[in-house]
Every structure is written in structure tokens, then in C-alpha cells.
Amino acid sequence: MPKDTVKQKERVIIHKIDTLQNRMPFVVIFIAGIIGMVTGFVGSLFQYAVSWVSHSRVELSLNLFSNHWVTYIWSFFIAALMGIFAYYLVQRFSPEASGSGIPEIEGALIDKRPVRWLHVLPVKFFGGLGALGSGMVLGREGPTVQMGANLGQLIAKLFKIDNKESKHTFLATGAAAGITTAFNAPLAGILFVIEEMREEFTYSLSSIKAIFIGVVGACIMYRVMISAAPIFNFSIYAAVPLSSLWLYFIFGSILGLIGAISNQGVLKLRDKLQSFYQLKSYYFLLVGGLLAGIFGLLSLYYPAITGGGFDIIPNVVDQLYGLWPLVAILAIRLIATILCFSSGAPGGIFSPTLALGAIVGVLFGLGLQSLFPYYQVELGACAIIGMAGLFAATIRAPLTGIVLIMEMTGNYLLILPLIITCLAATFIAQSLGQKPLYTAILDKLIHRDNG
Structure with missing residues (x-):
């Protein structure tokens, strides 16, 4: 073959490679936009479905029978069946769908955990409906994140993307879109990946652009399907006096202690329950049914201590509870959060943590009002700061907590106490x-796999 022909063919090949490399960022961004839109749709649908199932169960239980004892038995039985259904799906088809699923995504980003979207997506969606709809103290945010990440892998598969770096980018894009959809908080979705997944996520200009586009797509879909308004319709509070900022270091220290106790409780109880489940396979279903039945029954008469x-x-922000009822709700919800999340249910811990933070914030604010009346402390502002602080203490992502709460409440003037507290x-x-x-x-999961 003549040399000129060989050189010409080499130039054609090089040109094709250069063209493909130039187009690849556009392909990644295009696919990221699709991932964001699909995640926004599925996450919004999940939110609608959880709300509908929860309210339908309560309405049906309260109105079906006139006899109170029959209502009690029926309520427990229906919620228990929902719990057993959720736990069975996890046990039979997708053990990685238990809990929030976020550690599974972080493990997948370092190729330590599988991404079995064909199993995870239906189990997380319908199992989440069963667990959350029963009244258990669980959040829909973790499941939305895991579903988003798995949708990222599904869409990458449909587009025949086999490159590991691109697949990781789509995994992270789906996770960020999931946070955005769960909280209507696009900046928090971006920061969650950057801050929480900083050790697992591979940074590049292309991957960051993909996450931005995915978050925008998810946010648009959420606002089309649900609302453009912040999650909470709170008052806009004035900036706190500069002379009172030192108090928020104390507040943050209290929240840090509570967060450490909560995390330790979750980890220890998870270990004990895992050992218990290994004795008999049906123990997992038994625990799920018992917890769901109890919280399903309680949700009819004491809704403040159940649900996400x-x-x-x-x-809490509107001060509808007195001091001691608020203390009781805090204690019960803290125990319930640890119990439900540790049990292996397909649900998350974000919204239960935010609720605990709001309660602690109001209690702290009541104390400040008694001790320092001249600071004119507003309880609603303390609740907002408490939500961010306990999120930061538990998840260990202070920047995400600050931005998340500001996006959810619109209270940007509280930025200084938010930073100090977190x-x-x-x-x-x-x-x-x-x-x-x-x-x-995640460390425990990897240790278990290697053990």
C-alpha cells in the first residue's frame, strides 16, 4: 500500500478520534440532562405516591369501623402488612435497597458496591411506599437519591456508555438530581455530591457540568409537577444580633453531641439487628411488620411521633406544642428514628433528622428567651438553625446543611448563625x-463483603 494512502488513512482515523473527543462532553451533558429530568419525574411521582398512600391508610382506618378496638386491630394489621411487604422486597430481591441507599452509591463510585438498577429501582420505589406509607419514622430523600443514581446507570446503559468515568459521572448526577428533587434545592444537590461524596467522586470539568445540568433538569421537572415554592412556607426572620452569635457555638455543640449519640445508636443497633436477623430469615420480616404496625397505629392518634x-x-415552628410535650416528642422521635432506620427498611434519615433539629432548636430558643430576653430570640429562627446544625452533625456536611436549609426556607439572613452552628x-x-x-x-458494608 502506498505511503500516501497509509498517511491519509491515519489522518482520517485521528480526525475521527478528535471529533469523538470533542463531542463527548456534549454527549455527557445531553445524557445528564435526561437523567435529571427522569429523576425529577420519578422522585416527584414517589413523593405523590408516599403522600397518597399515607393519607389513604389513615383515612380508611379512621372511617372504616365505628368500634375503636376493631379500628386499632385493623390499623395495626394493615400497616404491618405494608411493612412486611417492604422488608420482603428488600430481603428477596435487593438487599442493597435497605436503608437510605446513599452508602451504596458512595461504594459504587469506588467500585466496591454493585449497581443493580433492575432490582433496586422497583424495590426502592414500591418498598419505600410500603415502609414510609405505614407511618414509620423514615424519610423519602435517601430513596430518591438511590433511585436517581440507579436511573443514571440505567440511562447510561440505554445509551451504551461503557466508559467507567462517564458511568461514575452519571451515577453522581443521578444522586445530585435526587437531592434536588427531594428538597427542591438545586444548590444543595450540587454541594451534596461535592461535599458528602468528595472522597469517592472523580472531579473533572465534564463531570461538574453534568451534575449542574442534571440538577437543573430535576429542578425543572419537580417545579412543573409539584411546586416552585420552597418546601417550607416560613416567615423571613431578621438577622440575629451580632452580640448573640456566641450562643450559636453553644447551640452547635449541643447538636454535635446529639448527632454523635444518634449516629452511635444507629451503628450499634444495626450491628445487633444484623446478628439477630442471621438467626432466622423470617426475623427480618417480623421486625419490619412489628415496627410498621406500631407506627401505623400510632399515626392515627399521635401523628407528631410518626412519619418522616x-x-x-x-x-413546631408555629409553637403549637408546650414545653414538656415537645420534650416528649423529641425523646420518642429520636428513639423511633434510630429504630426505624437501623432496622433495614428502605427509607432514609434526612427528614427525621431535620425534624429533630427543629425541635431541639425551639427548646434551645425557649431557654434563650428565659436567660437572655434582651436578645429577642425568635423560636422559628432557632428551629431553622437547628435543622441545619443537626444535619451537619449527623451527615458531616456543614456546607450542604447550610445551603439546604436556606433553600428550603428562604431565610438567607440567618447565614451567620447557620455557619457558626453547623x-x-x-x-x-x-x-x-x-x-x-x-x-x-459503607465501611461496615465493605468489611462484611471482604469478611
């Missing part, structure tokens, strides 16, 4: 030797 927590937060909470939790919750869970 988004319904109770406005009531940093103090993170510092105290870290000083007590506690790893971030998801990191600790």
Missing part, C-alpha cells in the same frame, strides 16, 4: 471520634 417529619416541622456541630461530632454516618455504614 415534614408535617410536624411547621407545627461548624460547631461538625467539630464536636468529629472530636467525639464519630465518623460521618454514611461513611461508617
Whole structure:
């Protein structure tokens, strides 16, 4: 073959490679936009479905029978069946769908955990409906994140993307879109991947652009299907006096201690329950049915101590509970959060954590009003700061917590106490030797796989 012909063919091949490399970022961004839109649709549908199932169960239980004892038995039985259904799906088809699923995504980003979207997506969606719809103290945010990440892998498969870096980018894009959809908080979705998944996520200009586009797509879909308004319709509070900022370091320290205790409780109970489940396979279903039945029954008469927590937060901010009822709700919800999340149900911990933070915030605010009346402390502002602080202490992502709460409430003037509280909470939790919750869970999962 003549040399000129060979050189010409080499130039053609090089040109094709250069063209493909130039087009690849556009392909990645295009696919990321699709991932964001699909995640926004599925996450919004999941939110609608959880709300409908929860309200339908309560209405049916309250109106079906006139006899109170029959209502009690029926309520327990129906919720227990929903729990057994959710736990059975997890046990039979997708064990990685238990819990929030976020540690599974972090593990997948470092190729330590599988991404079996064909199993995870239906189990997380319908199992989540069963667990959350029963009244258990679980959040829909973790499941939305895991579904988003798995949708990223599904769509990559449909487009025949086999490149590992691109697949990881789509995994992270789906996770960011999931956070955005769950909270209507696009900036928090971006920061969650950057901050929480910083050790697992591979940064590049292309991957960051993909996450931005995915978040925009998810946010648009959420606002079309649900609402453009922030999750909470709170008052806009004035900036706190500069002379009172020192108090929020104390507040953050308290939240850091609570976060460390909560995380330690979750990890220890998870270990004990895993050992218990290994004795008999049906013990997993038994625990799920028992927990779902109890919280399903309680949700009829004491809704403040059941459910994810988004319904109770406005009531806490509006000061609809007295001091001691609020203390009781805090204690019960803290125990319930640890129990439900540790049990292996397909549900998350974000919204229960935010609810606990709001309660602690109001209690702290009541104390400040008694001790420092001249600071004119507003309880609603303390609740908002408490939500961010406990999120930061538990998840160990202070920047995400700050931005998330500002996007959810629109209270940007509270930025200084938010920063101080979140940093103090993170510092105290870290000083007590506690790893971030998801990191600790992932470490245990990898150790179990290698053991």
C-alpha cells in the first residue's frame, strides 16, 4: 500500500478520534440532562405516591369501623402488612435497597458496591411506599437519591456508555438530581455530591457540568409537577444580633453531641439487628411488620411521633406544642428514628433528622428567651438553625446543611448563625471520634463483603 494512502488513512482515523473527543462532553451533558429530568419525574411521582398512600391508610382506618378496638386491630394489621411487604422486597430481591441507599452509591463510585438498577429501582420505589406509607419514622430523600443514581446507570446503559468515568459521572448526577428533587434545592444537590461524596467522586470539568445540568433538569421537572415554592412556607426572620452569635457555638455543640449519640445508636443497633436477623430469615420480616404496625397505629392518634417529619416541622415552628410535650416528642422521635432506620427498611434519615433539629432548636430558643430576653430570640429562627446544625452533625456536611436549609426556607439572613452552628456541630461530632454516618455504614458494608 502506498505511503500516501497509509498517511491519509491515519489522518482520517485521528480526525475521527478528535471529533469523538470533542463531542463527548456534549454527549455527557445531553445524557445528564435526561437523567435529571427522569429523576425529577420519578422522585416527584414517589413523593405523590408516599403522600397518597399515607393519607389513604389513615383515612380508611379512621372511617372504616365505628368500634375503636376493631379500628386499632385493623390499623395495626394493615400497616404491618405494608411493612412486611417492604422488608420482603428488600430481603428477596435487593438487599442493597435497605436503608437510605446513599452508602451504596458512595461504594459504587469506588467500585466496591454493585449497581443493580433492575432490582433496586422497583424495590426502592414500591418498598419505600410500603415502609414510609405505614407511618414509620423514615424519610423519602435517601430513596430518591438511590433511585436517581440507579436511573443514571440505567440511562447510561440505554445509551451504551461503557466508559467507567462517564458511568461514575452519571451515577453522581443521578444522586445530585435526587437531592434536588427531594428538597427542591438545586444548590444543595450540587454541594451534596461535592461535599458528602468528595472522597469517592472523580472531579473533572465534564463531570461538574453534568451534575449542574442534571440538577437543573430535576429542578425543572419537580417545579412543573409539584411546586416552585420552597418546601417550607416560613416567615423571613431578621438577622440575629451580632452580640448573640456566641450562643450559636453553644447551640452547635449541643447538636454535635446529639448527632454523635444518634449516629452511635444507629451503628450499634444495626450491628445487633444484623446478628439477630442471621438467626432466622423470617426475623427480618417480623421486625419490619412489628415496627410498621406500631407506627401505623400510632399515626392515627399521635401523628407528631410518626412519619418522616415534614408535617410536624411547621407545627413546631408555629409553637403549637408546650414545653414538656415537645420534650416528649423529641425523646420518642429520636428513639423511633434510630429504630426505624437501623432496622433495614428502605427509607432514609434526612427528614427525621431535620425534624429533630427543629425541635431541639425551639427548646434551645425557649431557654434563650428565659436567660437572655434582651436578645429577642425568635423560636422559628432557632428551629431553622437547628435543622441545619443537626444535619451537619449527623451527615458531616456543614456546607450542604447550610445551603439546604436556606433553600428550603428562604431565610438567607440567618447565614451567620447557620455557619457558626453547623461548624460547631461538625467539630464536636468529629472530636467525639464519630465518623460521618454514611461513611461508617459503607465501611461496615465493605468489611462484611471482604469478611
